[in-house]
């Protein structure tokens with residue numbers, strides 16, 4: 001059974017609400033903060049531009065990624081594309097079925113678990129964090145919602161930790177931190193804002209979310225992911241193995257760009273990711289991420305009220321095209337289509353996982369490099385191409401000149417060989 005009877009009822013209501021366009025908080029928020037573009041309906045009818053997706057993947061390679069891949073899932077079926085290699089030593093081509101580190105896409109998993117606990121009456125969104133973790137934070141005004149919206153003011157300890165990219169990474173690659181140690185690293189830095197006043201992305205927030213989950217469930221956060229998300233959605237390629245350093249089975253190797261231009265890439269695949277834990281240590285696949293984001297927006301994991309809270313967003317950029325809800329991003333694409341999901345950066349891996357408002361069309365993309373913003377920007381072009389159905393000129397330098405070698409490595413992955421996640425999550429009209 002996918003969900004408990006209570007949750008299935010709630011999920012059914014969410015689906016009906018979503019189909020009827022009555023997800024009130026999201027609608028209100030968007031009306032107040034991001035007027036709908038005129039061509040949204042048209043955008044929804046557009047088939048994915050898979051040539052555009054390949055162009056974006058090639059652009060990621062032209063900007064330093066050894067390989068890249070993207071998987072689209074929608075009413076037309078599954079379409080996957082891969083370029084380059086997942087292992088520079090063996091030369092193994094990028095494989096759409098391979099596992100990789102999803103970085104902060106993990107935050108959406110953590111937010112879902114915490115919001116389920118809110119639904120179950122185990123905690124309140126607007127209660128002080130210190131009610132549940134007495135004395136943890138130096139300010140009783142910091143609420144659970146402040147954590148989930150990155151408005152707590154808790155500084156991001158990863159900024160100084162990775163100020164020097166490779167030495168910073170090697171210093172923590174095999175380290176095992178307690179949550180408390182990570183919170184202490186944050187509290188040693190000046191707070192960035194008064195509670196609730198402004199958005200400032202910080203891993204410390206989702207470390208505290210992990211602590212809340214463990215405190216309230218009395219179990220490791222891995223158990224909560226497994227029982228509440230991985231198992232019900234049959235995400236067999238998804239795991240949380242902290243502090244194990246390996247990625248089990250068929251997997252992508254990650255390659256970190258050093259800060260020094262021209263220095264050789266560092267294979268960063270094996271690491272504890274203990275510096276991130278509930279803020280970024282989940283391992284997954286493109287198919288599982290498509291399934292997860294789609295299930296979330298279709299109301300299969302949260303009640304309508306909780307999904308409404310999660311998708312109630314505020315802007316994170318001045319152009320008013322990027323927004324953040326509760327552990328969830330919203331991007332308003334050039335064609336007017338709104339997509340919800342998250343981005344992730346962990347050493348050697350850039351990830352995007354997004355789905356449409358109705359959860360019917362999803363895209364997950366991966367490039368096996370990091371600390372190279374142009375590659376990340378180029379990879380983001382997969383969203384425009386897949387959701388808007390038109391080739392977007394990549395804005396990254398060099399992005400429009402994918403090398404012939406990059407192009408010759410492009411492969412179309414037949415959906416027959418792809419993991420049939422849609423069997424677990426039938427498309428509904």
Ligand code: REY
Pocket residue numbers: 102103104105158162163164165166168203256276279280343344345346347348349370371372
């Ligand atoms: C940490 C640094 C990035 C990555 C981060 N990731 O906070 C969280 C997320 C989990 O939002 C590293 N950059 C890189 C540097 C910069 O070391 N000096 O790019 O691999 O996904």
